[in-house]
Amino acid sequence: MSRVYNFSAGPAVLPLSVLEQAQAEMLDYQGTGMSVMEMSHRSAAYMAIIAEAEALVRELMGVPTNYKVLFQQGGATGQFTMVPMNLLTDRSQKAAYVHTGSWSKKAMSEAKKQCDNVVMVASSEASNFNYIPDQGDWQPFADAAYLHVTNNNTIFGTEYHWTPESGDVPLVGDMSSNILSRPVDVSKYGIIYAGAQKNLGPSGVTLVIVREDLLGRRSNLPVMLDYKVQAESESMHNTPPTYAIYILGLVLKWVKAQGGVAGMEAQNIAKAALLYKAIDEMAFYSCPTQVESRSRMNVPFILSDDRLNESFLSEAKKADLVTLKGHRSVGGMRASLYNAMPLAGVEALVAFMGDFAKRHG
Amino acid sequence: MSRVYNFSAGPAVLPLSVLEQAQAEMLDYQGTGMSVMEMSHRSAAYMAIIAEAEALVRELMGVPTNYKVLFQQGGATGQFTMVPMNLLTDRSQKAAYVHTGSWSKKAMSEAKKQCDNVVMVASSEASNFNYIPDQGDWQPFADAAYLHVTNNNTIFGTEYHWTPESGDVPLVGDMSSNILSRPVDVSKYGIIYAGAQKNLGPSGVTLVIVREDLLGRRSNLPVMLDYKVQAESESMHNTPPTYAIYILGLVLKWVKAQGGVAGMEAQNIAKAALLYKAIDEMAFYSCPTQVESRSRMNVPFILSDDRLNESFLSEAKKADLVTLKGHRSVGGMRASLYNAMPLAGVEALVAFMGDFAKRHG
Numbered sequence: 001m002s003r004v005y006n007f008s009a010g011p012a013v014l015p016l017s018v019l020e021q022a023q024a025e026m027l028d029y030q031g032t033g034m035s036v037m038e039m040s041h042r043s044a045a046y047m048a049i050i051a052e053a054e055a056l057v058r059e060l061m062g063v064p065t066n067y068k069v070l071f072q073q074g075g076a077t078g079q080f081t082m083v084p085m086n087l088l089t090d091r092s093q094k095a096a097y098v099h100t101g102s103w104s105k106k107a108m109s110e111a112k113k114q115c116d117n118v119v120m121v122a123s124s125e126a127s128n129f130n131y132i133p134d135q136g137d138w139q140p141f142a143d144a145a146y147l148h149v150t151n152n153n154t155i156f157g158t159e160y161h162w163t164p165e166s167g168d169v170p171l172v173g174d175m176s177s178n179i180l181s182r183p184v185d186v187s188k189y190g191i192i193y194a195g196a197q198k199n200l201g202p203s204g205v206t207l208v209i210v211r212e213d214l215l216g217r218r219s220n221l222p223v224m225l226d227y228k229v230q231a232e233s234e235s236m237h238n239t240p241p242t243y244a245i246y247i248l249g250l251v252l253k254w255v256k257a258q259g260g261v262a263g264m265e266a267q268n269i270a271k272a273a274l275l276y277k278a279i280d281e282m283a284f285y286s287c288p289t290q291v292e293s294r295s296r297m298n299v300p301f302i303l304s305d306d307r308l309n310e311s312f313l314s315e316a317k318k319a320d321l322v323t324l325k326g327h328r329s330v331g332g333m334r335a336s337l338y339n340a341m342p343l344a345g346v347e348a349l350v351a352f353m354g355d356f357a358k359r360h361g
Numbered sequence: 362m363s364r365v366y367n368f369s370a371g372p373a374v375l376p377l378s379v380l381e382q383a384q385a386e387m388l389d390y391q392g393t394g395m396s397v398m399e400m401s402h403r404s405a406a407y408m409a410i411i412a413e414a415e416a417l418v419r420e421l422m423g424v425p426t427n428y429k430v431l432f433q434q435g436g437a438t439g440q441f442t443m444v445p446m447n448l449l450t451d452r453s454q455k456a457a458y459v460h461t462g463s464w465s466k467k468a469m470s471e472a473k474k475q476c477d478n479v480v481m482v483a484s485s486e487a488s489n490f491n492y493i494p495d496q497g498d499w500q501p502f503a504d505a506a507y508l509h510v511t512n513n514n515t516i517f518g519t520e521y522h523w524t525p526e527s528g529d530v531p532l533v534g535d536m537s538s539n540i541l542s543r544p545v546d547v548s549k550y551g552i553i554y555a556g557a558q559k560n561l562g563p564s565g566v567t568l569v570i571v572r573e574d575l576l577g578r579r580s581n582l583p584v585m586l587d588y589k590v591q592a593e594s595e596s597m598h599n600t601p602p603t604y605a606i607y608i609l610g611l612v613l614k615w616v617k618a619q620g621g622v623a624g625m626e627a628q629n630i631a632k633a634a635l636l637y638k639a640i641d642e643m644a645f646y647s648c649p650t651q652v653e654s655r656s657r658m659n660v661p662f663i664l665s666d667d668r669l670n671e672s673f674l675s676e677a678k679k680a681d682l683v684t685l686k687g688h689r690s691v692g693g694m695r696a697s698l699y700n701a702m703p704l705a706g707v708e709a710l711v712a713f714m715g716d717f718a719k720r721h722g
Binding site: 002003004006008009010011012013014016019020022023026027028032033034035037038039040041043073074075076077078080081110113195197201202203204205220221222223224225237238239240241242243244247320322323 | 363364365367369370371372373374375377380381383384387388389393394395396398399400401402404434435436437438439441442471474556558562563564565566581582583584585586598599600601602603604605608681683684
């Protein structure tokens with residue numbers, strides 16, 4: 001067994017201790033004589049697992065009591081539909097979006113199927129999404145049913161390092177790629193959602209945190225798409241993705257042991273600083289994102305000569321540094337530094353980058 | 362480590378060899394240096410996993426080439442919505458359902474949100490769903506957009522041992538609880554769907570087999586709910602539930618090693634016959650379902666004295682026979698005998714039942 005440093009943007013690296021525990025419990029979860037995968041979701045053993053996962057989300061994120069915590073299926077893409085479907089009572093109501101890349105584009109595209117009045121209040125498209133637009137430059141949105149932001153942009157490597165002020169308009173945050181990586185004031189949001197496969201666990205489960213007064217605006221929705229039904233059944237209207245939630249719970253325990261989100265943030269600041277410093281100091285590499293918008297989670301970087309990309313990737317792989325290829329929208333490389341990526345992995349990457357630049361620069 | 366015989370209706374027992382392989386590969390899948398959970402769904406290693414799973418579904422079920430095989434999220438409940446949403450071009454079109462229990466009731470309830478003309482062509486509700494209505498007694502449905510049946514009823518323990526004749530009307534089969542347990546002529550169906558958590562793998566992934574001419578009847582659907590989008594992207598429009606699909610693939614390989622669906626059917630006939638024979642021969646137990654409709658997968662049985670239910674369950678548990686409590690709609694006990702339940706488990710249950718009846722009868 002030889003583990004690599006996996007810089008995948010998602011599904012992504014998980015804490016080794018989480019995988020080891022899952023491995024140890026695979027055939028017999030805590031004396032039940034069965035795998036978590038084999039358990040009825042209504043069994044006492046499983047009900048304890050999902051209850052603990054919810055309690056840990058509440059504790060780690062400081063979720064106020066007037067918010068529901070849901071474990072949904074369908075990923076962020078499912079939420080692109082559920083948000084407008086649940087929050088708009090009428091197709092003519094305004095839905096406001098800040099456009100910061102591929103994910104907000106998809107979110108708007110799905111919203112347009114539910115809404116005739118999707119409004120882009122700001123966009124960084126003109127500069128290939130290399131920054132988060134300042135709120136001072138946004139169009140007004142006080143008459144919108146909600147305001148949607150993408151808190152971290154995996155592809156373009158940008159991140160909100162601040163919380164938008166939305167007044168009485170419910171703020172909806174897609175935190176798929178930076179949840180639990182830093183403290184968040186949940187009370188500033190109406191809805192927070194996050195596909196699990198970056199900072200929370202395996203793909204197939206989506207965390208949704210929704211303020212209670214936003215439930216039930218619409219009736220007669222499909223049960224799988226109705227926050228109210230899902231909240232009233234505590235994510236158990238039908239069989240939830242039980243094993244994915246179990247792994248998510250193990251990840252939450254690991255985050256707690258790391259000092260919670262404050263502890264994670266300190267590690268994430270150190271990891272990102274190390275990599276950005278290396279990129280900025282070596283003329284061989286460059287980073288396309290504006291400094292104040294740089295993501296701590298996803299770091300795109302460009303080699304001075306595109307023809308070296310394949311060599312970089314193949315040599316990196318030989319050094320057990322994998323999944324570094326950049327997204328085609330940006331090119332070059334991308335290193336994702338989610339919670340579970342240890343500092344040692346970033347140190348190894350930076351050392352390799354220095355060596356590669358020396359040999360090819 | 363001590364394994365039990367787990368008669369859960371779902372999530373349910375998995376083959377021990379599947380769990381052992383998953384355990385062995387947890388930290389390092391075939392030399393990749395990472396868990397399947399940590400892999401990009403676009404990586405070569407993962408693309409091979411999902412492609413093999415699809416190929417095995419096609420091989421084991423004999424899926425004709427004009428059908429797409431999809432891996433979806435949301436369970437059968439999600440399909441209750443997707444079927445009418447995708448197949449009806451107009452709310453006034455007729456959607457025909459055969460009502461054989463809780464699942465068909467839920468399917469109709471979700472269909473009514475998409476359709477003003479949901480028609481029940483037959484129902485066994487008057488006798489608490491203890492049989493499958495003969496097709497000769499059904500109302501006509503030739504003008505329907507589709508006909509929906511629930512091929513196996515987990516709660517009431519009934520199963521179609523025949524394929525409905527639907528003529529030119531697309532037949533939709535919810536095979537969540539008996540897929541891969543017996544040969545099926547896929548060409549008789551327009552759509553087959555099955556939540557994985559009974560015969561296929563863990564919860565969180567749903568197998569959908571859909572005839573190509575049924576794709577694209579509707580446009581502008583939410584991408585997560587659009588069979589056409591899902592088919593064109595080969596279930597990769599967004600991140601699929603990667604680990605659940607991996608386990609499903611291991612289960613498929615195990616089914617193939619058991620002699621495919623024909624081999625599974627032989628085992629399932631033997632297991633079910635053993636248990637029904639025991640129930641029928643001992644006056645202490647009775648089975649509420651009509652003989653010709655009895656499910657091979659889910660066997661409800663009633664004790665002669667309801668006051669002994671708790672003793673039965675607690676003594677069974679001491680004998681490592683667990684999750685036998687019947688659904689409240691039927692009462693008594695229920696033993697689910699899915700593919701992965703070995704004959705030895707049924708033998709142990711029957712021996713325990715005989716012993717219990719002697720001591721308490």
